[in-house]
């Protein structure tokens with residue numbers, strides 16, 4: 677069976693920066709493969725486009741440019757946040773997480789979680805970088821399709837995979 681919309685795909689992959697020998701970002705192996713419902717718009721469109729039509733035991737290797745990946749790194753995504761935002765009942769708690777390089781999740785006015793990296797923590801303001809960690813980076817995927825099957829009606833209705841590697845509910 678070939679990968680197409682409404683199939684459940686199980687695969688391994690290795691994600692590296694820019695090319696096949698670039699810095700390793702993530703490795704997903706056959707013991708704990710990536711399982712997803714194809715065509716639900718939850719993945720990078722270029723990722724799915726490169727897998728379309730492949731079948732079990734097919735290998736793949738493709739690159740995705742930064743603009744088609746996690747976007748470009750923008751200065752607008754680096755913002756100053758009043759340190760009071762991080763105030764808790766226990767000042768020590770804030771100090772423990774407010775150090776350069778630490779990733780924190782804040783909530784915007786609409787209640788959406790925003791993950792950002794502490795750039796600099798001052799007494800008054802904290803500079804946070806909300807660019808995606810892979811913003812501005814070219815992505816290179818290699819891997820192998822392990823299996824492809826038809827999604828069940830229930831999986832399509834829910835928009836996610838059930839069973840092994842998916843939701844259990």
Ligand code: ZN
Pocket residue numbers: 831834836837838843845
């Ligand atoms: Zn479900």
